[in-house]
Amino acid sequence: MIFRQLFDRQSSTYTYLLGDSEAGEALLIDPVFENVQRDAALLRELGLKLLATLDTHVHADHVTAAWLLKQRLGSQILLARAAGATQADRLLVHGERVQFGRRHLEVRATPGHTAGCLSYVLDDQGMAFTGDSLLIRGCGRTDFQQGNASQLYHSVKMQLLSLPGHCLLYPGHDYRGLTVTSVAEERAFNPRLGGDVNEADFCGYMNHLGLAHPKLMDIAVPANLRCGQPEGGAALPDEPTWAPLxxxxxxxxxxxxxxxxxxxxxxxxxxxxxxxxxxxxxxxxxxxxxxxxxxxxxxxxxxxxxxxxxxxxxxxxxxxxxxxxxxxxxxxxxxxxxxxxxxxxxxxxxxxxxxxxxxx
Missing domain, CATH: 3.40.250.10 (Rhodanese-like domain)
Incomplete structure (x- = not known):
């Protein structure tokens, strides 16, 4: 299996590429609009066909590249049914599988950060992609987009921290340069969800964060509800026209x-x-x-x-x-x-x- 962790500095977002080298098929999780050229180049250089993009939720801090990648590479757009977005080719629910070559991801509903959050677990449970539901020693906020602290607590405990301890967890963001954690580490050391923290502790913590809304929220959320399609069906971003490059x-x-x-x-x-x-x-x-x-x-x-x-x-x-x-x-x-x-x-x-x- 081919695996790459890619990073967007502007929003501190991780994009993940998973591919089957023998089948030449790949998936992208949480692609960022501004990084389409980078991601398309990597797929081309690795000899992979992009089957689909999978967003973990409707993001509030960046615009997804799902629609743009579909225009350029013919990939499908996959997103949670509960997200309420348009333009998706396949609306996912808990328990589904997303195949790429001989491998697949299991879809797990992990609402709480938003109502439409999904996490994706690799078939051997060696890796999981948690979006903003579970971060490295943290978790996503629960104060907008139908967020719910109690719901997030149960999502993480039942769907993510119940995975084998050796399972590596890859979050949707990290603002400190950390790249990966494990189920065992988060069970033991996550200050919001690990150790002896119970639901009351967690909800009390999350309901008093007092954070300002993301700066791009008013732009990103409407765009992501269209799976990244520019408003009014605008044309694709300009590329060099003086020669085929x-x-x-x-x-x-x-x-x-x-x-x-x-x-x-x-x-x-x-x-x-x-x-x-x-x-x-x-x-x-x-x-x-x-x-x-x-x-x-x-x-x-x-x-x-x-x-x-x-x-x-x-x-x-x-x-x-x-x-x-x-x-x-x-x-x-x-x-x-x-x-x-x-x-x-x-x-x-x-x-x-x-x-x-x-x-x-």
Whole structure:
């Protein structure tokens, strides 16, 4: 099984990817709208097809990426029936299973933080994804979205802390940089729900937190009740249109060699090819892309003013590593339309594309 824990700094949200490598199928739990490119790139690089997104609840602090991922990757949207949301493809209830390849998640209803909270337990009970119902040494608040402290107490005790002690628990958020806990740890050390804490203790604690509402609540909740669809059915967020590009998991926009070769030209809006190798490499056995301009990486920041800001730039090196860093430097200098040549000159030559200089 493939497992990845991903993080959104703005909302301190964890997104979880679970995949079956043999079947090539995956699920995403609690994806964040702003991280769609990152998540799609990781799925592509791991060779996984996204079957579905699963939100643990209707979030109040970020907008889900469920709708956007469905538009881009064809994945289904899964959410609790009790959440009352529209646009979902499958409304989940307690006891259902969500399959991916040979593995599955068991759906457990854990209301209390909100009325529509779900937790997802892996088939072997080695991992559980608890959303905001159970956090690391804490739990979600219970003072809005039909929250109920008594209900949350029973949800956690019966559905989560009843799992085997070795079961690892992965929360929807953490604000201190903690990443994982276990059932045994939370039974013993959770100050709100562990040890000898009873329902009266818990409810007394939760009903007097006195917290301000999340800053994005008025935006996030209505959007998440539409599973993340922009208001009024707005179009997808803009992506680069000057060429077909893909974004790597590392956040670098890349252009494929054959696409670049088709777009080489001399017009006013033609792509600028910037080779960031050293001078000796520019004319070595690999040669260089026809019309490429040599600007070594060590000189790029100082010489960025020599490049036209109104024309797209493709950076090139031997393998694509140095040129990836070049895209970062150019973006810091204010260039918007920048991409890296995927695979560099090694791939350019391997695909038999024309070169200037170099060996036959």
């Amino acid at each position: 893909t974004c790597s998991f590392g956040g670098v926009w890349e252009i494929q060699p054959t696409v670049l070769e088709e777009r080489l030209g001399d017009g006013a809006d033609a792509i600028q090819v910037v080779d960031v190798r050293e001078p000796a490499e520019f004319s070595d056995a690999l040669g260089h892309v026809p019309g490429a301009r040599l600007v070594p990486l060590s000189e790029l920041a100082a010489r960025a003013g020599e490049l036209a800001r109104e024309r797209p730039i493709v950076t090139v090196c031997r393998s694509g590593a140095r040129s990836a860093q070049a895209t970062v430097l150019l973006q810091r200098s204010g260039f918007q339309a920048v991409a890296n040549l995927a695979g560099g000159m090694l791939r350019w030559r391997a695909e038999g594309l024309p070169t200037e200089g170099g060996a036959a």
